[in-house]
Amino acid sequence: MYNFFVSENNRHGDYCYITDSDFNHIRNVLRMRIGDTFLVSDGKSSDLCRLEEFENEAAVAKIIERNFQNTELPVKIYLFQGLPKSDKMELIIQKAVELGVHEIIPVEMNRCVVKLDDKKRKSKIARWQSIAESAAKQSKRNKIPEVSDVISFRKAIEKSKELDLFIIPYENEKGMAATKDTLGKIRSGMSLGILIGPEGGFEEREIQAATGNGVETVSLGKRILRTETAAITAVGMCMLHIEMNVNGEKDEKVTD
Ligand code: SAH
Numbered sequence: 001m002y003n004f005f006v007s008e009n010n011r012h013g014d015y016c017y018i019t020d021s022d023f024n025h026i027r028n029v030l031r032m033r034i035g036d037t038f039l040v041s042d043g044k045s046s047d048l049c050r051l052e053e054f055e056n057e058a059a060v061a062k063i064i065e066r067n068f069q070n071t072e073l074p075v076k077i078y079l080f081q082g083l084p085k086s087d088k089m090e091l092i093i094q095k096a097v098e099l100g101v102h103e104i105i106p107v108e109m110n111r112c113v114v115k116l117d118d119k120k121r122k123s124k125i126a127r128w129q130s131i132a133e134s135a136a137k138q139s140k141r142n143k144i145p146e147v148s149d150v151i152s153f154r155k156a157i158e159k160s161k162e163l164d165l166f167i168i169p170y171e172n173e174k175g176m177a178a179t180k181d182t183l184g185k186i187r188s189g190m191s192l193g194i195l196i197g198p199e200g201g202f203e204e205r206e207i208q209a210a211t212g213n214g215v216e217t218v219s220l221g222k223r224i225l226r227t228e229t230a231a232i233t234a235v236g237m238c239m240l241h242i243e244m245n246v247n248g249e250k251d252e253k254v255t256d
Contacts, residue, residue, distance in 0.1 A: 001070055001142065002030065003039040003046060010058075016040045016049055017058040026051070026059045039070060046070060072142050074188040075242050076102035078163060079235060080156045082198030083112040084227050092231045093128050097135035097145050099235045100242075102191075104132065105159070106150040111200030121150055153206055156195060157213050166193040168210055169234050170202065170217035171224050179218040183241045192238060196231045 004026075010017040018026060018040070026032045032051055039046040040061060048068035049061035079101050081092055093104055106128075108115075116124060128147040136144040151159070160166035167182050186192060195210070211217060220233050 001037070001039055001072065003041055003070070005043060006040050008042065011042070014063045015052075016047075016061045016063065017055075018061060019058045023057065023059050027054060032059075037064070039068060069140070070142060071100075071140050073100040073102075073239060073242050074246055075186055075238075076191045077235060077238055078103050078105060078159075078191065078193045079231060080105045080107050080159075080193060080195040081231055082107050082109045082196055082202075082227065083114045083116070083150065084198055085113050088228045089124075089128060090131050092228050093131050093147060094135045095228075095232045096235050097132050097141065098139040099232070099239045100141070101145055101235055102143075103146050103148060104128070105148045105156065107153055107156045107195065108150055109153045109198055110203045110206060112198045113200070116150060125149060154209075157210055157215070160193050160195070160210075160213065160215055162191075163193040164190040166195070166215050167234075168195045168197075168202070168207070168215055168217045169220045169230055170197075170207060171219075172207075173217045173219040176219055176221075178216055179220070179237075182216060182218055183238070183245075186238070186242060186246055188246050194231075194234050194238070196227055196234065199227050 004018055004022045006016045006018055010019060032038075034051050034053060036051045038049060038051070038061070040049045040063070041047075045067045047063045048065040050064050052060045052062050054060070077100065079096050081089065081104060083089065083106050084092070089106065096104055125147055132147050133144050165182060165185055207217065220230055220237070225233060
């Protein structure tokens with residue numbers, strides 16, 4: 001969500017007038033359209049605004065919610081989750097959404113016990129999406145994360161190339177150096193993918209295919225975690241690091 005600072009002089013009732021370089025940015029760089037929303041801040045609190053019209057030298061925005069809290073992380077976390085058994089996916093989705101994930105992508109892997117046919121898959125995704133929606137509401141998220149369609153492992157590795165960072169928590173990885181190193185690379189505005197294996201874990205050749213594509217494996221400590229614990233730990237670890245060390249900056253796009 002973009003955030004613009006507007007002085008008291010440029011606020012009249014429910015309307016804010018965005019001028020000068022921010023006006024140029026909104027109109028010519030971001031090419032915003034009437035109806036687009038963004039935050040307007042006076043330096044203390046932020047109001048959620050909707051773009052109403054362009055005047056000659058100002059973008060006019062209407063306040064639609066005062067003291068709006070932006071609860072989104074300044075980094076988009078994509079959780080690629082190896083399909084687990086029974087209703088574990090529901091728990092993973094609920095917790096990952098609370099922790100601030102941007103999107104959840106179920107992944108079919110060689111050691112997945114569950115195989116979903118077309119009909120089952122569609123109804124599962126609809127159910128998972130509704131779980132994401134309730135978790136987003138409960139945790140006061142500004143956006144509802146998407147649960148995407150189930151994809152293959154190969155597709156997940158292809159998608160990893162579109163993201164700024166991509167990690168695979170892997171129990172055979174020793175030491176915390178790679179984990180620390182990855183966290184240190186996270187910057188505001190980045191996209192970060194995390195791929196968690198199913199109960200049976202990754203096959204050696206899956207790991208080889210991923211690392212051959214430049215993906216890093218990282219450790220989540222010396223114990224073997226269940227798939228749902230690994231997912232929640234990995235997202236939680238990244239969320240806390242981002243909250244503590246990565247700041248959302250002015251004018252930066254942090255959500256859709
Ligand atoms: N193959 C293992 C366990 C798989 S655990 C076995 O059966 O012994 C499921 C997933 O959780 C793994 O694929 C991995 O992504 C993640 N995981 C579990 N413990 C981990 C750890 N200590 N470090 C990093 N990832 C871990």
